[in-house]
Each structure stands twice: as C-alpha cells, then as structure tokens.
Amino acid sequence: LFMGVFIKTLYTPQKTSLVTLSILVGLAILIRPVHYALIPLLILFIPLYHHLYAWSFRLLLRNLLIPVTFLILLGCTGQYIKHGFFALENKSGFNMIGKVALIADEEISSRHSDLLKDLVTFAVSVRTYIDHAPILSLRFLLSSPYYDHFRYETLKTIQPAYSDAIYQQTAIDIIKARPFKYLRDVWMNYCALWQVYELLTLEERHQLDAFVKTYNPAPYMPDHWKPETLLLSLQLPSAMVWILRICLCIVALSGMGFMMIAFKHTKNRSILVATMAALVVHGHYLLIALSQAGLPRYGFALWPAIVLGAIILPILLFKKREKS
Numbered sequence: 001l002f003m004g005v006f007i008k009t010l011y012t013p014q015k016t017s018l019v020t021l022s023i024l025v026g027l028a029i030l031i032r033p034v035h036y037a038l039i040p041l042l043i044l045f046i047p048l049y050h051h052l053y054a055w056s057f058r059l060l061l062r063n064l065l066i067p068v069t070f071l072i073l074l075g076c077t078g079q080y081i082k083h084g085f086f087a088l089e090n091k092s093g094f095n096m097i098g099k100v101a102l103i104a105d106e107e108i109s110s111r112h113s114d115l116l117k118d119l120v121t122f123a124v125s126v127r128t129y130i131d132h133a134p135i136l137s138l139r140f141l142l143s144s145p146y147y148d149h150f151r152y153e154t155l156k157t158i159q160p161a162y163s164d165a166i167y168q169q170t171a172i173d174i175i176k177a178r179p180f181k182y183l184r185d186v187w188m189n190y191c192a193l194w195q196v197y198e199l200l201t202l203e204e205r206h207q208l209d210a211f212v213k214t215y216n217p218a219p220y221m222p223d224h225w226k227p228e229t230l231l232l233s234l235q236l237p238s239a240m241v242w243i244l245r246i247c248l249c250i251v252a253l254s255g256m257g258f259m260m261i262a263f264k265h266t267k268n269r270s271i272l273v274a275t276m277a278a279l280v281v282h283g284h285y286l287l288i289a290l291s292q293a294g295l296p297r298y299g300f301a302l303w304p305a306i307v308l309g310a311i312i313l314p315i316l317l318f319k320k321r322e323k324s
Contacts, residue, residue, distance in 0.1 A: 018063035026071025033090035037283035093168030098151035100174040103181040110173040125219040137197040141227040144293035192294030201238035274312040277305040
C-alpha cells in the first residue's frame, strides 16, 4: 500500500495522497515498531515534492507529519489507559539484551554489574561453540536461536527480574564497550536477510549436519539439537538457492546505486520508484539487523518492494540500451 500510494503521487500528484502515506506509516508503526524505518522517508518526501511540484513546505509538513504523529500519540494514549504508561510498547531493551548477550565479557564495565555477570556466564560457552562455525551463514543459524533462548529461557531464572529500561542500559553499555563485535553481528544479520541464510544449499546442509555431530551437545540445548531451517531447503537444488541469492544481491547493490544517482534524476519517475523501494527495504533490514535476528519472516514482508526493484532494473537497462 505504501509503495502503491507513493507511485500514485508521483504520476498523478494529489495532496490528499500525502495524508494517506502518513496514515499508512502511522498504522504500520502501531502494528510493528520496525516500521519506524518509514519515518525518515516521510521527511525525505518534503524536499522531493517541493522540488517536483513546488508544493509549499508548510503544506508538506502538515500533510506528511501530522497524521502519523496523531496516530502515534493515539497509540500512546491507548497504552496509558490500559497499562498506565504513555509510550508505544516496543520492548527495545528486552530485544537488545538478547541481541548483545553473545558479545558480553567480564572486562566490560556496566551500570548493572549483576545482570552483566549473568550475561557473561551465558555467553562464554555459547560463544566458544559458535566460533567453530566455518562460514557466516552457519554462524548465523547457530547464534540466532540463542538471542531468544537468553530472553525467554535464561531471564526466567534470573532473580530479581529486571525492567526493560535496565535491559536497555546494559545493552548500551555492552555496545559502547564492544562496538566492532556488535557491528559484526549486525552485518551477519543484515546479510542473512538479503541472502536468506535459512534456505540452505546442499553443501551447507552437509556442513550443518557435520557441525552438529562434531560439537554435540550444544550449550543449553537438548542433545543433537539443530537449528531450524526453511523446509524448502530440503527440496530445492543448490543451483536454485544460489540463483535466488545472486538475484537478491543484484537488487541490493542496484538499490544502493539508485540511491546515489536519484538526486540527479528526479525527473525520471522509474528511478525515483526504484530508489524508494530500495530505501524501504534497506531501511527496514538495517533496523532489524541492529535490534533483532535476520530471520526470513522479517525479510519476506519486504519482498513486494524487492520484486518491484527487480522489475524496474532490467526495464531501465533496456531503455538505456535503446537510447545508446
């Protein structure tokens, strides 16, 4: 819907469509906080539509930012009436504490030393285990279940229970102390979203099976535990998996290219649509990678924009070839 309304405003500009875009973003945020990634795009629309149609900044600010702000405040009000706090529930601290659990070590200084000590106790054996992974995709498959295991299993055994704010502060302390390890984890999950690491090739399936047999049992897991993978990986030949990954890589790189040239081609509507599709996907994927595991179910929600970018790219290349 968001991409469709955006395309409509480009080809048949209507000021009321901007309000619709803002409402869609507000509703998306109420459904899932990751859609905060769309807020920068609304801000980006302000200079874009001012340049394209000479609409006033006051009109653009009113139509693009007031509806989404109203919906967010409405959601906050609902939370206050029902739960007593004026904020949208996003559990950012709860999510982040699982994310950084595997990079914690005893040399880090934290405002909450007891919680950090529990994190280190959990992390030592798990980190030793996943460090044996021979390739990035296997490391992702092995590590991502532990994000949830710490949050939903280990935290139950920690007394007293901590608040989300304490989780958030501890996570920030760890990230500040180990920024490169955190960025390495972000890169791994960002790649996982673009390359669908849970869709295994035949070679990767054999590597996973061999790893599980060699390093059994996994810390905190039952005997012969193995990460879940997409059922399709048991049926698709390796060539199909690599074709898909190559296509996704081309879309990802071309999207970055569109971002770099869009400001020079604002009259080309196709380039603007491809750029917006790329910003939607890259923005969401980056926010997911920063705060969560790069699981396929998070990525699949963005595939309409990926497919749109994949369709536009060959069309633009064909038109360029015709001109030359």
